[in-house]
Amino acid sequence: MSIRSTAPYIRAARKTQDVMRIVLISLMPPLAAAVWHFGWRALLLCAVSVLACVLSEFAFLKLSGRQIAIDDLSAAVTGLILALSLPVTVPVWVVVCGAIFAIIVAKQLFGGIGQNIYNPAMAGRIFIMLGFPSHITRYTVPNTLDAQSSATPLAGGEYSLWDLLFGSVSGSMGETSAVMILLGFAILFCTGVVRLHAPLSFLATLALLTFAFAGEGGLFTGSALYALLCGSALFGAVYIVTDYATSPVNGRGRVIFGIIAGALTFFVRTWGVYPEGVCIAVLIANFLSPMIEKLCAPHPYGIYKNADERAEVAS
Amino acid sequence: MHKRQRSYTFRAGYHLAQSERSKSLTDSTITRLVPERVSISLPRESLVCVSAGDMVRRGRVIALRGGLPVACASVGGEVTSVSSRTSLDGISCQTVEITRFAALDEEECEQISLGAAAQTERERLLEILRMSTLVGMGGAGFPTWKKYASACHVRFILINGCECEPYITCDRALMTNHADEVVKGAQLFAAIPNDAKAIICVEKGNSCIDPLRRSAEKSQVAVMELEDRYPQGSEKQLIAAVSGQELPEGALPVDCAVIVNNASTAAAFARCVDSLCAPLERIVTVSGEGVPSPRNVLAPIGTPASDLLEFCGITRRGCVLHGGPMTGRAIIADSAGITLATTGLTAISPPDVHERQCIHCGGCARVCPAQIQPYLIDAAHRKGDWETLKELKCTLCIGCGLCSYICPAKRELTAHTKAARAQVLSAERGRGA
Numbered sequence: 079m080s081i082r083s084t085a086p087y088i089r090a091a092r093k094t095q096d097v098m099r100i101v102l103i104s105l106m107p108p109l110a111a112a113v114w115h116f117g118w119r120a121l122l123l124c125a126v127s128v129l130a131c132v133l134s135e136f137a138f139l140k141l142s143g144r145q146i147a148i149d150d151l152s153a154a155v156t157g158l159i160l161a162l163s164l165p166v167t168v169p170v171w172v173v174v175c176g177a178i179f180a181i182i183v184a185k186q187l188f189g190g191i192g193q194n195i196y197n198p199a200m201a202g203r204i205f206i207m208l209g210f211p212s213h214i215t216r217y218t219v220p221n222t223l224d225a226q227s228s229a230t231p232l233a234g235g236e237y238s239l240w241d242l243l244f245g246s247v248s249g250s251m252g253e254t255s256a257v258m259i260l261l262g263f264a265i266l267f268c269t270g271v272v273r274l275h276a277p278l279s280f281l282a283t284l285a286l287l288t289f290a291f292a293g294e295g296g297l298f299t300g301s302a303l304y305a306l307l308c309g310s311a312l313f314g315a316v317y318i319v320t321d322y323a324t325s326p327v328n329g330r331g332r333v334i335f336g337i338i339a340g341a342l343t344f345f346v347r348t349w350g351v352y353p354e355g356v357c358i359a360v361l362i363a364n365f366l367s368p369m370i371e372k373l374c375a376p377h378p379y380g381i382y383k384n385a386d387e388r389a390e391v392a393s
Numbered sequence: 394m395h396k397r398q399r400s401y402t403f404r405a406g407y408h409l410a411q412s413e414r415s416k417s418l419t420d421s422t423i424t425r426l427v428p429e430r431v432s433i434s435l436p437r438e439s440l441v442c443v444s445a446g447d448m449v450r451r452g453r454v455i456a457l458r459g460g461l462p463v464a465c466a467s468v469g470g471e472v473t474s475v476s477s478r479t480s481l482d483g484i485s486c487q488t489v490e491i492t493r494f495a496a497l498d499e500e501e502c503e504q505i506s507l508g509a510a511a512q513t514e515r516e517r518l519l520e521i522l523r524m525s526t527l528v529g530m531g532g533a534g535f536p537t538w539k540k541y542a543s544a545c546h547v548r549f550i551l552i553n554g555c556e557c558e559p560y561i562t563c564d565r566a567l568m569t570n571h572a573d574e575v576v577k578g579a580q581l582f583a584a585i586p587n588d589a590k591a592i593i594c595v596e597k598g599n600s601c602i603d604p605l606r607r608s609a610e611k612s613q614v615a616v617m618e619l620e621d622r623y624p625q626g627s628e629k630q631l632i633a634a635v636s637g638q639e640l641p642e643g644a645l646p647v648d649c650a651v652i653v654n655n656a657s658t659a660a661a662f663a664r665c666v667d668s669l670c671a672p673l674e675r676i677v678t679v680s681g682e683g684v685p686s687p688r689n690v691l692a693p694i695g696t697p698a699s700d701l702l703e704f705c706g707i708t709r710r711g712c713v714l715h716g717g718p719m720t721g722r723a724i725i726a727d728s729a730g731i732t733l734a735t736t737g738l739t740a741i742s743p744p745d746v747h748e749r750q751c752i753h754c755g756g757c758a759r760v761c762p763a764q765i766q767p768y769l770i771d772a773a774h775r776k777g778d779w780e781t782l783k784e785l786k787c788t789l790c791i792g793c794g795l796c797s798y799i800c801p802a803k804r805e806l807t808a809h810t811k812a813a814r815a816q817v818l819s820a821e822r823g824r825g826a
Contacts (some may be wrong), residue, residue: 084808086794087718088411088559089744094752094801147749192752192802327755327768376764378786379404379629380639 094191097271098151101317104265105158108313111245111255116166120251124161126170130177131157138186152191156180159199159317162252163310163357164206165214172210176202196364197324200357207352242307253313256306263316275332276325276339277315281306283340292348311343314356324364331367331374338370339363402620403633407760407795409623409719415559418680418687421569421600426704428493431468431695432730434480435487439463443489447472452503452670454526455489461538462526464489465671467693469497479726481698481715481735488729491695502670518585518666525665527672527733531564531626531655532716534734537662540652547586547650551635552579554595554605554656555619555626558717561737563676564656566689568601571660572608578659579614581666582652593656594631596621623719624793628653630762642789661733677731679705681718683740695730698738702727707740714739719794749802757796757806763789767796767806774813779820787813788821 112120135153139146160180161173180202188194207214241247245255253259266272285302293299306312319325325335339359346355435441439458443449443466451469454462470493478488505524511517522538529535531553552575556564568575579591592615595602605616619625619634632651633639640646646653654662661672673693680687685706692701702713714721718739731738757767765786773781787810796806 084805084811085714085718085720085722085792086798086807087712087714087721087723087739087741087743088798089746089803090799090801092801093803094749097752097754097801150749152752189750191750193750322752322754327753327758327766375766376758378642378765378789379633379763380642380644380789381786382641 094150094152098155100266100269100271101155102151102158104262104271105155105162105252105317107258107261108162108252108255109158111258112162112166112251115245115254116251120166123164123166123168123170123173123251124158127161127173127177128154128157130174131160131181134178134181135186138182139190142186144190147191150191153181153185156185156198156202159252160202163199163203163250163313165249166251168206168213172206172213175209176206179205192323194323195368196361197318197321200318200360200364203357204361207357239303239307242304247308249308250310250313253310256312259312259316266316266320272316272320273329273332275329276319276336279333279336280315280319280340280343281311281336283337284311284343287341287344288348292344305344305347309347309354310356314339314343314360318356318360319363324360324367326367326371326374328371328374328376331370334370334374335363335367338366400620401617401634402622402625403630403762404639405760405764406622406624406630406762407799408621409557409559409798412557412559412621412623415680415718416562416565418560418684419562419566419678419689421562421566421689423566423570423676423689423691426690426692426696426701428468428693428696428700430470430473430490430492430697431693432478432488432490432697432728433464433467433695434478434730434732435489436463437486439487441475441487441489443472443475445472445474448494448497449491450497450500450503451673452505454503454671456487461523462671464694465503465526465673466491467673467695468493469500470494479729481724481726481729481731482722483725489695502668502673504669505665505671515585518581521666521669522585522662525662525671527658527661527665529655530657530661530675530733530736532720532734532736534732537654537658540647540654541582541585544586544647544652547589547647547652549635549651550579550582550586550589550591551631551651551653552582552591552593552614552656552659553626553628553631553653554593554599554601555631556736557596557623557626558719558721558736560680560687560739561678561717562680563678563689563736565599565601566678567660567676568595568599568656569604572601572604574660574663575605575656576608576612576614578654578661578663580612581662582654582659583613586652590615592617592635594619594635596625623795624762624791627762627791627793629791642786672733675731675733675735677701677735678737679740680737681714681740683707683711683713683742692731694733697730698724698727701731701738702740711740712743714741719798720792746803748804751802751804754801756799756801760795760799762793762795763791765789765810767810768804770813771804771806771809774809779817782813782817788817790814 131153136148180198184196184198184201185194243256247254288300288305289302319339342359343355346358435456439456441456443455449466453466456464470491473492474490480486507520511520527537583589583591594617597618609616676689676691678689679701713724715724770785770787790810792811794807
């Protein structure tokens with residue numbers, strides 16, 4: 079294509095692959111916490127999930143005759159996020175099914191990277207939740223791998239703040255340790271891969287609504303801190319609502335997107351049938367994302383809303 | 394309105410990290426180059442008034458357009474050919490080649506012939522501007538006199554010393570070594586409208602700020618420091634940075650009582666008024682990773698690009714750009730000569746980029762100084778969706794190149810946006826006429 083030889087003749091070094099590599103690196107602290115708390119099976123599930131995602135993407139692109147772009151590492155990111163959002167007791171074949179659904183249905187059928195409407199990892203998780211409900215609701219207490227059933231802290235159960243920060247609680251593999259997730263966020267933020275808008279508005283909305291309406295003793299008695307540290311709120315804020323493809327591109331849009339996702343999470347948690355609301359909330363917010371993006375489009379240079387304002391500038 | 398009080402800059406844009414390193418390749422030393430022959434590219438529809446075999450002195454008018462001179466002989470010697478050749482911008486145009494004769498070249502420069510006797514100083518300045526062939530030396534090459542033709546009401550003259558393109562340092566070299574000329578040019582420009590103030594705008598940390606301040610001390614000219622941000626040197630962005638207001642769509646600066654001139658143009662005008670000679674030479678930055686000894690070269694207009702490249706040590710020809718790496722064009726014929734609007738020649742190896750699918754990161758929309766959405770325009774242009782392109786205001790693109798620069802998927806956003814802009818504009822023109 080002749081268009082290749084046009085300006086600019088210098089390009090920023092960062093490629094899609096570099097962005098995805100940074101995301102993978104930022105997922106290492108939660109992964110380490112998962113292995114520490116839930117044992118080597120956590121690593122096995124993550125590896126299987128990543129492999130299943132990459133292979134199904136390869137197969138799909140090959141069969142549909144498109145450019146094989148698995149080296150952009152995006153499928154690996156989806157695989158790792160999907161695995162970390164599942165409990166450690168999930169059978170391997172269930173993870174594989176979720177991964178294939180995530181890549182083929184949620185990502186590639188919509189046009190591949192950047193074109194998908196729904197977050198692939200969350201779609202995969204919902205698929206498992208609906209298809210194999212008995213496998214995903216059995217959470218284990220860390221370091222007791224004998225499939226002793228337990229509820230997540232959200233479904234009741236008391237944990238100390240210390241346990242919530244370092245992850246000695248039951249829950250999905252990657253979501254239990256707040257400190258490790260924040261470490262991951264620090265990596266993403268400092269490298270400029272994610273910005274503050276969506277995570278902050280998401281967490282603030284969730285905390286505020288919980289504080290206001292979810293208390294036992296009436297209005298404004300809820301535990302905001304507990305709401306943030308339990309379940310996958312923090313994990314979702316850092317790795318899910320920041321997904322490029324399924325959230326608006328502009329800052330204002332991302333704030334609104336975060337508010338919607340946060341409010342929906344609160345609704346599902348408080349009044350829904352599932353104890354955990356993040357993945358459902360994010361999928362609904364994903365669905366609204368294109369519209370939010372359009373409404374929040376930036377204001378182009380020199381376009382004034384009305385003639386008066388324009389005249390004022392000209393004078 | 395988008396007021397900015399904190400620091401002087403514009404919306405969006407980006408601080409190019411490469412900028413610092415690439416600009417340090419050349420310092421403020423200016424080296425003179427005298428070529429054996431010059432080949433002067435003429436503007437479209439100009440009437441050549443010399444023919445092969447003519448002996449010309451420096452300053453002799455060689456082409457007219459609409460009755461006004463548009464080109465002068467930049468060296469003294471013999472006109473060896475008048476023919477149609479490819480210019481540095483890759484366009485075929487009338488070209489006058491002059492072979493230098495040392496004896497003739499040393500003779501005094503022919504003076505600008507002023508037409509009607511000027512009544513006032515203002516009229517005299519305007520007449521000099523009209524007859525001097527001076528055009529904007531920042532790259533666009535717009536005739537300077539046209540900006541001042543109906544400029545009585547203009548309040549601010551912005552002298553653009555913001556050189557935002559990486560590698561290019563010709564204006565910095567000029568402002569450091571000849572600050573007094575830039576200040577004088579600014580004063581002369583400001584004397585044309587009824588009541589105007591000249592402001593020299595320079596990016597923070599530029600080495601020319603001290604000399605400029607010293608020269609401007611006793612004059613009415615102000616020196617303003619702006620943020621170092623690409624594309625600060627773009628006319629629209631400069632106006633937004635200084636005034637805090639954005640030029641309404643479709644308006645010219647003069648409609649808002651502002652005129653923007655490049656610093657080199659101001660210095661050239663000062664020299665024109667001083668000596669009554671047309672501008673015959675300019676400083677060109679020859680730089681880039683592919684140049685053994687990058688430098689700022691003072692060369693006559695029409696000096697072949699090949700002479701400049703050789704002068705700076707290039708023997709093996711790779712990719713050379715006319716202008717900087719962000720907005721420049723690859724040179725097709727390096728025997729073509731530089732023009733008044735040539736800021737630099739940049740030799741770099743073009744990046745090996747493979748387009749991938751857009752990942753919807755929003756980087757392009759964030760940095761775009763026009764605040765249009767390149768990722769959407771790119772998609773609409775590839776689909777040929779003209780209605781959407783118009784809605785997206787693709788005509789506001791200034792072609793700065795930031796969207797392609799920043800894109801992690803390495804998509805050719807700038808190329809597609811510029812193409813969309815050109816097509817929408819020509820369609821509108823077709824309908825309007």
